Amino acid sequence: MPGISIGRLAKAAEVKVPTIRFYEQIGLMPTPERTKSDQRVYGEEAVRRLRFIRHARQLGFDIKDIEALLGLADRPDMPCAEADRIAQSHLDAVDDKIAQLTRLREELSRMTANCSLGLAADCKVIEVLSDHGLCQEDRH
Amino acid sequence: MPGISIGRLAKAAEVKVPTIRFYEQIGLMPTPERTKSDQRVYGEEAVRRLRFIRHARQLGFDIKDIEALLGLADRPDMPCAEADRIAQSHLDAVDDKIAQLTRLREELSRMTANCSLGLAADCKVIEVLSDHGLCQEDRH
């Protein structure tokens, strides 16, 4: 019969059990039916919703954005410009993050490349951290 | 006379005042002297240490790593292999993060590129999130 336990739902959507309860608590997942002994019972709908959430989380969307995207997914007659805006804005944020990490990567790589593995007194890693002037980046 | 208030220290090291108190609380910054009226008084040493911390944080080192690096910086007669190891391991983590974000970026970019800006029913953004099978990545 239709009715999935929280454990099966977790496996079906590849999400951990406590995470599902957490999503319920913050209102991202609806409160499910319960058995007489108070255990949660879900339907297929819950699997779809949870998979959507998991995928969006893997893509780095935050909970607020996911709420908005779920709202749009529930109303197929709405224009999707908003979904595009959310995705585009997240894409921009990811681009920024990549750019920032790439800059960090360069500085870190310079640090370790110059490290003589000698005494700490001559250690480039420590030296660079101690004196921001040694950092060859223009600004941060 | 030598003696810097927490506000001046904050400006000198470009760190916010509550952050300094937080660092003191977790033992990353030493407990400073106090005036009669209980205000913190710092010396030049504190400026150097806090700058070191700030720079390391900007590079993404976590507090534990910074503690270790500060320990090494304080003992110039120690070999710096450990500092190099910390930096190298952090560099590896940053590389991983960049690779991961680059993969995400591609999927996000495919999503928005395919978005017709029509109705949500045809929205590629929502479609991709709903159905992991549409995601062209091999695994995640």
Added chain:
DNA sequence: GCTTGATCCTCTAGTGGCTAGAGCTTGTAG
């Protein structure tokens, strides 16, 4: 001396997105 406003103090609670654990009840397989 007095007032004003900036700075200082401590303490608590909140952020995001879970994760871990205690201590209990219920379901299920052999």
Added chain:
DNA sequence: CTACAAGCTCTAGCCACTAGAGGATCAAGC
């Protein structure tokens, strides 16, 4: 029938801060 797996609730912890309440103190101008 007996394990033990899985369910339940509730609280606390993670990281590195940040925000705010509520009060004391300092520095400068009049």
